[in-house]
Amino acid sequence: MSNYLIFLMIIHIIGLNTMTKIHARKQTDKFLSRLQQVECPDTTFFADRFPIVMKRGNGMWIRDVDNNRYLDFTACFAVLALGHRPKTSLTAIRKQAASLLHGMGDVHPTLAKIKLLELLAEISPFENAKSLLGQSGGDAIESAMKTAMLATGRKRFLSFSGGYHGLQFAPLVLNDREDFTRGFESWISGKTVTLPFPYFKSDLSSNQNHLTKDYLWTEHKLEQPEIVLQQMEDELKKKEFAALIMEPFQGRGGKRGFSADFVKSCKELCKKYGTLLVFDEIYTGFGRTGKMFAYEHYNVIPDLLCVGKAMGGGLPISACVGEILDVWGKSKGEARQTQTFLGNPLACAVAYETIKEIQNKLPLFQKELVQIDFIFQKFISFMQKNGLSDRFPFEIRGKGFMRGVWFYTQKEGFAVPMMEILLELGYIVLPEGPRADVLSLTPPLIAKSEHFEKILNALQSELKKM
Template identity: 30%
Template sequence: MMTKQFANVRTQLPGPKAKELLDRRHAIVPDAVSYGAPTFVNKAKGALLEDVDGNTFIDFAGAIGTINAGHSHETVTDALKDQVDRYIHTGFNVMMYDPYIELAEKIAKLAPGAFDKKVMFLNSGAEAVENAVKLARKYTKRQAVVSFAGGFHGRTLMTMSLTGKVKPFKYEYGPFAPEVYKAAYPYHYRRPEGMTEEAYSRHLLDELEKFFISHVDPSLVAAVIMEPVQGESGFIIPDKAFVQGVKQLCEKHGILMIADEIQTGFGRTGKYFAMEHFDIEPDLITISKSMAAGLPISGIIGRKEIMDSPGSGELGGTYCGSPLGCRAGLAVLEIMEKERINDRAVSIGKQVMDRFKDLHEKFEAVGDYRGLGAMCAMEFVKDRDTKEPDKQLTNEIFKEAYSRGLISMKAGVYDNVIRLLMPLVITDEQLQEGLDILEEAVEAVLAPAKN
């Protein structure tokens, strides 16, 4: 373990200023709007956060994966300052602006697919998914959509309907949008005992073919939507054969494939888009989160003929593709190229997985660890043989890490996963200190149980 250089928790948490703000927050903001860390940010730079009481934290959450390019990167802030002086908003549907066009052109060139593409911008990830479904239905003249168990696509009516986890996203919020069907997604850590990865994938693909008999006829399906790596379910990574098999079934039946790259895109997995790992060219790709370093913007990249299928005025919105979001997006692409962010994600992922491997060997409670690039997670269990999830232990480790100066996130189908989404500009020294803190937190919670 190295001496702490960056995390600096000087007061009992939460501090006095945070406590006062927490009281005000609970008095005015609904409890349904949750929070992880019980404090309030004062400054953020790179991979470090400072709260209102002067405590410094290493950020392993990245605002749920929106800060791949780091907090307050000068390239982004300079672009925003320049844009604010020019104009803040005109409404692209009213008077257009060139940052929208430039960002669309650059993203289209980076996206997988050896075909002509078009790009449109929106406000949020959920809105991108909603519009991707609209595009798929318009183009195919079909209504049904297939998503996967465990997937997360948003909190609006359609995206909540597509999401494959009930609590906390869907419970008592029905009825949901019709013509949405759920298929099984490969969770290799929990595959049937004795079944190989290859056999498991083949089985799920066979089941998907049967699905088109028992649940919905493929001639009625407009699109299949999938995350290349499931985020909220604990970074569940499918194998290449499964993803390619799904694409082949889509092509066989004239179904569009929508890749939800909202959390996986812009360098998180070591590539601009995670679907590149699987050698897949989706028909439509939804993007948001880290595309603009925290500015609210999202987008859809798609085949030209699909994107052009609606008529004039059928798509859009007041704030869609705001000038500030577009300028921030262009700055992010500049950062990614100059600072070799994709390569950095691979390096970060290797360091994290090496540490996770050590923890897995040291503690029986670490049932599994997995990652793709810098999208890494640990899953905690009560027993390695039964793989019974340990939600309480995960929560204790999460809180212990916070008390030591690390901001992390929980996830998982069973809420028993700690996932890491640190800014990809994090230094090796900050990364190792953050991993030290996480390891200390695991040891602090588990050591008493061993004695």
């Protein structure tokens, strides 16, 4: 967020001075002072009244160390699909902890690991699926990159601008944001080609008079889909690329997605030129977009599927899944992609039960989304009726429980002060997009339409004051 520091500094001018609710921060400020003494300064961003120190969570709610209560519209980076401290996770933790806490991932397997791998194979789109487990999303992407190199004999990669695939050295080469790559340019150079992101009109928006081709490119570096596909084919023709790695809907990129035809064209071009297609579903997987996996919206099956976040029910675990993992060959005693905590039995047990619970409750989540879509329609009508859509033109991006309000005519960083304003009002949200002009709404899948109505009403109220 360093690029948006100036916007956090003016929060009092545009927001906090207009609000009636100011949270106590006595204990919070004490703990944050202690944190600054012991943590790498690049890790946590500090502003006047940001961040909070979380103490306890339950369902949709979080309390901080000053006992202030917040409605969580982040699911803590889309991890807590079933909410904070769900019974599913707690029960699985207690049961597994009573027998085995840690294992030897690539030596002596545990029953929990075997059951999870079987379940991943069962729910995947592949007939003969195998998986490589990891701890973080970046681990899964690194596994996919290595697998693609082994399968194709190539060493370069294609990705889309705005994509976020992790910050370990392998996935870092897929990132084009200077916030993350600064200081590591020499490592990244030559390993990847970043394609511009194509623009597709949202079904939910205010007036879109501003969104001309010139405006989209000049202000947002969004290109026309046919141009992007031509650039993609021009690169693929070189036959240098092991894989195209893409999020079906970008998370950190601002909750933006593609058309089904575009994704099908990506698949066809990759197949034509011998490049693998990898879907990064670390953010979008396990019900986040209203379907079990986001590839279902496009009816396109990738060569490799990377999953994580919600899969672990709050514990760190990820996986790279596909039919081509046999390219690694059989182990000769030393695994080439492993780690100490690979297939940790506690994480595997919780992941297994979490996936089963999401499967069982997905129809209920989908039913609630019908009402949530209606709330977004009400929000658009209110914004238009009160003239706010003219002052703050916007699009509603994303699918399901992965939404973003894109204020496309506002200055870079617009969503950052909105984040802190809403925090003071009792809502935890995040700014997203390359320009931080998208207000991200990604609550647990247990969120109800009234939760969305509550936060959208608060947003409307604050916009009216500006």
